[in-house]
Each structure stands twice: as C-alpha cells, then as structure tokens.
Amino acid sequence: AQTVTQSQPEMSVQEAETVTLSCTYDTSESDYYLFWYKQPPSRQMILVIRQEAYKQQNATENRFSVNFQKAAKSFSLKISDSQLGDAAMYFCAYRSTALRPTGTASKLTFGTGTRLQVTL
Amino acid sequence: DGGITQSPKYLFRKEGQNVTLSCEQNLNHDAMYWYRQDPGQGLRLIYYSQIVNDFQKGDIAEGYSVSREKKESFPLTVTSAQKNPTAFYLCATSRGVQPQHFGDGTRLSIL
Numbered sequence: 001a002q003t004v005t006q007s008q009p010e011m012s013v014q015e016a017e018t019v020t021l022s023c024t025y026d027t028s029e030s031d032y033y034l035f036w037y038k039q040p041p042s043r044q045m046i047l048v049i050r051q052e053a054y055k056q057q058n059a060t061e062n063r064f065s066v067n068f069q070k071a072a073k074s075f076s077l078k079i080s081d082s083q084l085g086d087a088a089m090y091f092c093a094y095r096s097t098a099l100r101p102t103g104t105a106s107k108l109t110f111g112t113g114t115r116l117q118v119t120l
Numbered sequence: 121d122g123g124i125t126q127s128p129k130y131l132f133r134k135e136g137q138n139v140t141l142s143c144e145q146n147l148n149h150d151a152m153y154w155y156r157q158d159p160g161q162g163l164r165l166i167y168y169s170q171i172v173n174d175f176q177k178g179d180i181a182e183g184y185s186v187s188r189e190k191k192e193s194f195p196l197t198v199t200s201a202q203k204n205p206t207a208f209y210l211c212a213t214s215r216g217v218q219p220q221h222f223g224d225g226t227r228l229s230i231l
Binding site for chain 2: 110
C-alpha cells in the first residue's frame with residue numbers, strides 16, 4: 001500500500017518570502033500522479049498543483065512550484081512571494097493507478113498535512 | 121454553475137441513529153468518492169463508485185453504506201455500527217484521469 005508522509009506539522013513564513021513544504025511517499029508503482037491540495041479555514045479542498053510521475057520536468061503554477069525527485073520519492077512544494085491568502089493546511093496526495101481493471105476511479109492517499117502560517 | 125453540493129453543512133446524530141449525508145454533482149463526472157477527515161489526519165477513503173449501480177469499499181468502509189442510483193447522486197449513510205462517527209466528510213468526483221474535485225463538506229457530530 002502507498003503511504004504519504006509530511007514531516008512538518010506547522011510552518012511559518014513572512015509575507016513576500018519563500019517557503020518549501022516537504023512530502024515523501026512510498027510506492028512500488030512506476031506510473032502515478034502527485035498532488036498538493038490547499039485547505040483554508042473554510043475546509044474546502046483546493047487543487048494547487050499536480051505532477052505526473054512520467055514527466056521529469058517539475059510542474060509550476062504561478063507562484064507555486066514543485067521539486068519532484070522520483071528516485072528519492074520526494075515531492076516538495078515551493079511557494080514564492082507568500083501572501084496572507086496562502087495561509088492554510090496543505091496536503092500532499094498520491095494518486096494510484098486505476099482502482100479496478102476497467103474504469104478510471106482512482107484512490108487518493110493523503111499525508112497528514114502541514115499548517116502554513118503567513119505573518120506580516 | 122457546475123459543481124458538487126454537499127448537504128447538510130452540519131449534522132448531529134443521536135446514539136443508535138442512522139444519518140444520511142447528501143452529495144449531488146452536475147459536472148457529469150463518472151466517478152464519485154467519500155472521504156473522512158479527522159483532526160490531525162489527512163483524508164481517508166470510505167467508498168467510491170465508478171458508474172451507476174456500482175460501488176466499492178475504500179479503506180474505512182465499516183459502519184458506512186452508500187448507493188449510486190443516479191449518476192448525479194452518491195449519498196452516504198453513517199449507520200449506528202459506526203462507533204466514532206464524529207468527523208468532517210468530503211465528497212469528491214472525477215472524470216477520466218483528471219484530478220478529483222471536492223465538495224464543501226459536512227461536519228457530523230454526536231449529540
């Protein structure tokens with residue numbers, strides 16, 4: 001079974017600075033997806049960024065980028081120019097290949113999350 | 121607007137009572153999922169469904185039941201067999217290999 005580990009329960013960053021959130025995972029699969037989701041106080045889960053394992057290039061979305069190290073099974077999230085609105089819980093998630101031979105439903109395995117505080 | 125609607129936002133359960141959480145979507149997504157979130161933990165999969173009239177157990181299905189009579193709807197029933205139901209419940213949908221989209225959640229508490 002896949003596992004996802006986020007070793008930083010809490011992180012703090014000053015506004016306009018850069019912060020990196022860590023995530024490691026364990027899997028025997030070669031083809032998978034990795035995600036970072038943001039959960040603000042409203043509790044809504046918002047997709048921040050995704051990475052396909054077969055792509056060597058690191059994904060970027062505006063101020064958010066990842067450092068994907070497949071051999072090391074590491075998937076960190078870098079937030080540049082941090083803003084007050086970035087304050088939230090951040091979850092790293094691993095998406096398995098399809099749950100059944102037919103169909104496309106897939107399971108997300110989540111880490112325990114990192115609470116990010118943004119200070120003035 | 122297309123989206124996922126979960127209701128109610130807050131729900132209270134008495135001892136020995138079954139309660140049903142609603143999840144409706146108009147995204148035309150085939151797959152639907154139910155997750156449970158406890159404090160200090162990530163989300164854990166309860167049940168999922170790929171098509172109408174088909175659903176499968178996830179990692180923590182004991183004490184829960186689901187149905188998928190319509191593509192748009194995937195209600196979750198928390199039965200009296202679930203001894204620790206207090207949690208935040210999230211419904212999600214997906215289509216093909218696209219990422220899962222989540223509803224706003226239902227918070228269930230014990231009276």
